[in-house]
Amino acid sequence: xxxxxxxxxxxxxxxxxxxxxxxxxxxxxxxxxxxxxxxxxxxxxxxxxxxxxxxxxxxxxxxxxxxxxxxxxxxxxxxxxxxxxxxxxxxxxxxxxxxxxxxxxxxxxxxxxxxxxxxxxxxxxxxxxxxxxxxxxxxxxxxxxxxxxxxxxxxxxxxxxxxxxxxxxxxxxxxxxxxxxxxxxxxxxxxxxxxxxxxxxxxxxxxxxxxxxxxxxxxxxxxxxxxxxxxxxxxxxxxxxxxxxxxxxxxxxxxxxxxxxxxxxxxxxxxxxxxxxxxxxxxxxxxxxxxxxxxxxxxxxxxxxxxxxxxxxxxxxxxxxxxxxxxxxxxxxxxxxxxxxxxxxxxxxxxxxxxxxxxxxxxxxxxxxxxxxxxxxxxxxxxxxxxxxxxxxxxxxxxxxxxxxxxxxxxxxxxxxxxxxxxxxxxxxxxxxxxxxxxxxxxxxxxxxxxxxxxxxxxx
Ligand SMILES: Cc1ncc(COP(=O)(O)O)c(C=O)c1O
Numbered sequence: 001x002x003x004x005x006x007x008x009x010x011x012x013x014x015x016x017x018x019x020x021x022x023x024x025x026x027x028x029x030x031x032x033x034x035x036x037x038x039x040x041x042x043x044x045x046x047x048x049x050x051x052x053x054x055x056x057x058x059x060x061x062x063x064x065x066x067x068x069x070x071x072x073x074x075x076x077x078x079x080x081x082x083x084x085x086x087x088x089x090x091x092x093x094x095x096x097x098x099x100x101x102x103x104x105x106x107x108x109x110x111x112x113x114x115x116x117x118x119x120x121x122x123x124x125x126x127x128x129x130x131x132x133x134x135x136x137x138x139x140x141x142x143x144x145x146x147x148x149x150x151x152x153x154x155x156x157x158x159x160x161x162x163x164x165x166x167x168x169x170x171x172x173x174x175x176x177x178x179x180x181x182x183x184x185x186x187x188x189x190x191x192x193x194x195x196x197x198x199x200x201x202x203x204x205x206x207x208x209x210x211x212x213x214x215x216x217x218x219x220x221x222x223x224x225x226x227x228x229x230x231x232x233x234x235x236x237x238x239x240x241x242x243x244x245x246x247x248x249x250x251x252x253x254x255x256x257x258x259x260x261x262x263x264x265x266x267x268x269x270x271x272x273x274x275x276x277x278x279x280x281x282x283x284x285x286x287x288x289x290x291x292x293x294x295x296x297x298x299x300x301x302x303x304x305x306x307x308x309x310x311x312x313x314x315x316x317x318x319x320x321x322x323x324x325x326x327x328x329x330x331x332x333x334x335x336x337x338x339x340x341x342x343x344x345x346x347x348x349x350x351x352x353x354x355x356x357x358x359x360x361x362x363x364x365x366x367x368x369x370x371x372x373x374x375x376x377x378x379x380x381x382x383x384x385x386x387x388x389x390x391x392x393x394x395x396x397x398x399x400x401x402x403x404x405x406x407x408x409x410x411x412x413x414x415x416x417x418x419x420x421x422x423x424x425x426x427x428x429x430x431x432x433x434x435x436x437x438x439x440x441x442x443x444x445x446x447x448x449x450x451x452x453x454x455x456x457x458x459x460x
Pocket of ligand 1: 145146147148150173174175176232237265266267268291292
């Protein structure tokens, strides 16, 4: 993990930025007539005009429509080819349609048949054993999304501890989990802005603190009502916020001392290495949750817990685990997802692949850092293994609240348009670039050149 900062930064000229956005927006519209027409004419019966409302996040007024994608590259409806650093916001960290996953899915779906039967397949034991090797917890179960892995882990934590609340970090994101939409403010916790149809005020279910704030964590856990701390070992959904030295040890000690469980959500921090931050930093959470990438693009999530917790929950006479107790789903653990996951873990997101991906992220980070420094931009770049992200603040943020304050939608729009117009896709929600096993040095350099040109125009 690493981050950088510039002394004596310049100020961004907002008038120049507005003019550049205007110009790049026009280029974007010119380059994508088919995507634009598909959006304007095809959205009549789609909520928000798109298959899933987040797909409206792309800069330019309409999303690119995907034609095809393989490895680290994607081609849109107009035939434009892109180096893809968004990678489905981590869902495609294995690269698009990796060969081994294609073969496993074809075998299971077309040849053997039976995508979803409510029966186990032998691949599941292999996958669970590999997740043990990577993340530590010894007993695993499957979901169809990281969101559900977190939901069910939270339910299990409540059942196991008999406590009502969870604790999360301000500006965290763990999927559409009701309990997590709460932020810390100087006036106390409040529901996160825009929280849709919350079942109850999240302050009833959740305690919230800023990342890296040891005192706040100690205070909140002291109330004795927290079943589990649900955390990413480094925040990744509000830029990347790295833990201060010793902070994660302190979290582990405090949670143990206060009798609450620790859940590491490794869905994004998996980028840190073959076993995410948990393996890379020798962490020892009670539960681990993960999703998105492990199925090579086929939906799956997973949660694992220690042998001791697994035994207690299975033996708990009041916990209905095999029917309508609130844990489980009809298609969860289905043969197709499991086959894709085995192939992805066994052949694609291997230890060797991570080594390469992290080397490429080092190259990406060094290139961007050099540009930030030589142009004296008031920005930073922070890397977490195969994932790296620039943020519009002169110092690396230490908390979600601090990072949220550095949001700059205009700069986001400009850089996303500029890079998209030159064949590079960045994650629309932020400025994250993720490497996959098919990413090359040439891909990285394409971004570095585009970023240099974009910033040169910006600073004049
Ligand atoms: C850390 C983390 N956990 C969980 C999720 C939820 O993933 P999904 O939307 O695939 O359920 C996300 C999504 O961005 C995430 O970033």
